[in-house]
Amino acid sequence: MNKNDQVVLTITGYNSEAQGVGRVEGMVVFVPFALKGEVVKVTIIKVTKSYAVGKVVEILEASKDRVAPRCEYYKKCGGCALQHASYAESLRVKKEIVQNALAKLGGIADANVQDVIGCSRPYEYRNKSAFPLVANGEKKLELAMYRVLSHDPIFINNCPITQKIMQIAANAFISYANEHNLAQKTQFRHILMRFVDKKLLVVVVAMKKVFLDGLFEHLCTATGLGKDSIGLFLCIKSQDNNVILEGKMVHVAGIESINSTCGGIRFAISPNSFYQVNDEIMQKIYGQAVEQFGSDEIVVDAYSGAGLMSAMLAKRVKKVVGIEIVKEATADANTVKRQNGLSNMENINGDVKTVLPKLGKELGEFSLIIDPPRKGADPEVLKTIGQALPRKIVYISCNPASLARDLRLLLGHGYTLSLVQPYDMFPETQHVETLAVLERK
Ligand SMILES: C[S@@+](CC[C@H](N)C(=O)[O-])C[C@H]1O[C@@H](n2cnc3c(N)ncnc32)[C@H](O)[C@@H]1O
Incomplete structure (x- = not known):
């Protein structure tokens, strides 16, 4: 060929x-x-x-x-891969992706992979979006996405997997910026937005300070949200790199964070906080993870992020210890602990690789949740698990390939795989989130 x-x-x-x-x-x-x-x-x-x-x-x-894709930029923009499939077929595709990974990379051909739990809103679900801002040939600012596997911008005016109100806010910023010829005053990089519990945070990311007088009111009018439901920030970058939020974050107007609740836990989301992009599926996964444990258990939540799942666990089990490497996320987790009066929740800032071995020895008998980044758990973490042998392990993964490789090792330590439940956290894309449960034989 x-x-x-x-x-x-x-x-x-x-x-x-x-x-x-x-x-x-x-x-x-x-x-x-x-x-x-x-x-x-x-x-x-x-x-x-x-x-x-x-x-x-x-x-x-x-x-x-086969269905008609909703997005006019589909196939050009690399964000989505399944808009040409009916939603039912896209869930079957994702189940096959998990099954194939487990069989081919994990040597687990007989895993009983459950049907993928879908999202009631396969479009307009994202609660967070960041669009590059690019000046066109006439020095007018446009919203952009990057062409598949490249840094070539494609100018867009909507993204159908993003919640509508953020599409409206992004376009409102563009009209404001062009009315005030802002593209001639600074280089803009991104507009990042989060919309949770009917509250919107908007961050304009630029290379230097720029006055945004009147933008807050313009956003309120365009979105129909009140002044107590929007927060506007300017992020002034310190380096010209690909990191979206870095440099100095200036609060311009409105709310500074979003107060929300999940599973009975109160927490705050600021522009930098880690929070899953699909609240409906996040609640389902956290719910299923938490219900794996009993009231007399000590659970270590490894790679715990801002501590929301740890807090939900703390309401159910005897004690929870979260381990997270990002200082700000551990600080957020400590705020969640305080706000919810959870004296049985401990948040350790550090690398799972170094914290877990010591903690395992101190705790003796414990169970484990592990929710690592895409590359999966560090080999040393898997080795520690093999020595400490937690009673039960709930593994949450956004990458079936690293999940399969890690499960293969964990099964070698004498565990059985009692559940593999994929979730559609990212509808219309090729990504799939999976919850797996391992029990000690
Ligand atoms: C997929 S997120 C999961 C967050 C959290 N469980 C949640 O659902 O919100 C992975 C988290 O692991 C953290 N992380 C990455 N490498 C780490 C390491 N070596 N030790 C501890 N935490 C790490 C990241 O900062 C991130 O917060």
Whole structure:
């Protein structure tokens, strides 16, 4: 097979990026935006030793699950991968992604992976969005997204997976900025927004200080939100890099944080706080994680973030110890502890790799929640778990590949896998969140 060949193939499954997979003369071909059961004519755009990639030229037989994407920038912007699939099919795709990862990378071919728990709102669900701000040829500011795997901006005026009010706020900022010719006064980088519990935080990120007089009122009018429901910030960057929020955060007007509750826990979200992007699914996962533990247990919440799940656990179990590396997140967790009067919640700031071995020895018998970043748990953490042997482990993962590799090791320490429950935290994208439960034999 060679680049630029045209071939016809039937899609028989999906790869880890939610792309269709078929075979031609024994060679695996990945076909983005193709669905299982479809017969497609593709142009081969890449050939490697083990696989090829094809771009659809014509769909010869379409799946009954093919739907029209809602986003006009779909396929150009790299954010979504499943808008061409019915929602039911996109959940099946994600189940297959988890099953394949467990079988191929974890050697767990017999895992009983549950159907993916879906979101009641597969569009307009994101409670946080950050759009690059780019000046066009006429020095007018535009909202942008980056073209797939590149830094080429595509100018946009909506993002259908973002909650509507943030799309309105972003466009209101653009009209304000252009009316005041702000693109000529500073370089803007991003607009970041969070919308939780009918309250909106807007952060304009720029390379130097710029006056935003009247913007707050303009945002209130455009969104229909009252002055006590919006907070406006200017983040002045100290370095010209890709980190969105860094430098000096100046509160311009309105509220400084959003006070919310989840699972009976009161907490505050500020522009920098870690908070899951899909509140509905977050509540379901946290709920299922917490209910795995009994009232007499000591639970270590490793990679605990801002402590929301630790706090929910503290209401149920004897004692919870959270471990988190980011100082600000541990400070947020301590605020949650104080605000909710949780004397049985302890928050340790440090690396799980160094804290867990000592803590495990001190605690003796304990159970564990582990919710690591995409790369999975540190090998030393898995080794410590193998020595401390917590009674039960709840592993929450946003990356099926690292989950599979880590589960393989944990199962080797004498655990059985009693539950694998994927959740659709990021509808329309290829990403899937999974909760797995391991019990000591
Ligand atoms: C996927 S988030 C989970 C946060 C939290 N469980 C939640 O649901 O909000 C992973 C967290 O692990 C933290 N983290 C990353 N590496 C770490 C390490 N080596 N030790 C401790 N925490 C770490 C990150 O700062 C982040 O807050």
